[in-house]
Amino acid sequence: MDYERTYDSGLFDGVALFVILIDQGSFTKTALVTGHSTSHISKQLNKLEARVGIRLLNRTTRNLSLTAEGEAFYLRCQKIVDETQQATGALLGLQDEPMGTLKISCPVSLGLSTLRPLISDFMTEYPKIYIELELNDRKVDIISEGFDLAIRASRKLDDSSLVSRRILKSNSMVIASPSYIKKFGAPNHPRELIEHKTISYSNLKQPNVWEFIDLDGSQISVKVDSHILTNSAEMEIAMCIDGKGITQMPSFNLGQEIQQGQLVELFKEYKKQQIEVHLVYPSRKYMPSKVRCFIDYVVNNLA
Template structure:
């Protein structure tokens, strides 16, 4: 392990280069020469034993290891700035880039309507919001906070707080049901066109609980398999099959009669919405402010 006195050598310089994408711009920003900046990054790479940057005569880009190191270093520098602000009377005003990942349907239906309140209140936070139904790796992908919707979160060293709870509804259009019949039992689904959500571990297995609490496992044949709940809903409204989606993904499709709920008298699987983040210790003000905001605005 490197001498602790040299642990942070080159880190601030490297982060500047990575942010600005140029040794020259990093030199101008810091008041040093370009050669000094280049030497500091070279010494850092030598100490770490890894290449952080791809260099050509025309471009500069981060390696995979460099991208991960950049995200971690950026957080360390922001934490250090936060510490200085706290003891200098600034009281840690939330600031800096905040990277968030959120499922598309939840982001559009729930987060989007209130997000302007957050950006208006915290104008020194640069918000980077990625709507993606893919299960991202919070640490490796460099996110500060991830919003997840799941029937059950996997065991993890990450911290999670439940924001709210929704339900999974089985739906189809009235015209589809008039043409193909309404299933009375989950086992009847094997005779229907099914539109499934591909990001599930087993998209072709739908689980139900009966009134005695027993689990029923239904194998369905997916007519369409997609990773987007909005597309599932659009296809169902267009009479293309039966879907199972979280209630929060719906707009007014049920109220205006575009979709009809099936198995209304069956227990509905709960879907929890969670905020997930790395640690409660040394949480930055920007992360804490966002988590508190989501809980206050969107919590049950």
């Protein structure tokens, strides 16, 4: 049903000062923060109480305390002030030209295979953004180490206060070299891996436990005896090609090794485990334009 909206032009007068006053706890501190005099703040508060028709504060020369009505009013006003600040920050961010240094963490193989061409094209489109890219397979602490965002690959991300956005899916593959198969044979079932030499990725929580989906759809966990344990996907591939063992990794780590016959995929008839790649960053609030445009660029180009 249509209705006529009515407006009070002075609706928000004194609201922000009221919230700041409660947050700061005194007229003196509020004056320092806002640059207004204590008398001005007091007058604005009196006008606000007169307009709403309710005493919001009990105040003496030493103490401030909210009335019950003031407490309820403060909680609502605090949300309004916070949302207004966020809206203002978002608007300013949209107006900013993306520029500055963007610090990114990414796994080595994923960076070289997937991210490299994207970053090259991104820098052409945004010449005022400088990239500081750390290719490292360790899990960085985004906030304490000063990263704007990180790219992480995992079957399941850890619960975290960080924001994540999935950008890519990849299959997990079990691979071996023809020379290894010729010498030791190929396992027919994942459980037979316990009889083979394996190469495992040490950055996983349980590098010696390999997960599979059996032909009947049930989950299988195989505890392997890792003859080589490394934090480098490149080393895994090199050792595997040299016939030192069987390894398991996301397909995005591989180039043309299978097509060129250097490696052979095992267990082709088994359903593949999914590895998800996420962009991870501290917060959606007040996101710098350089971060926002990079996220949008990666998502749009990997979709």
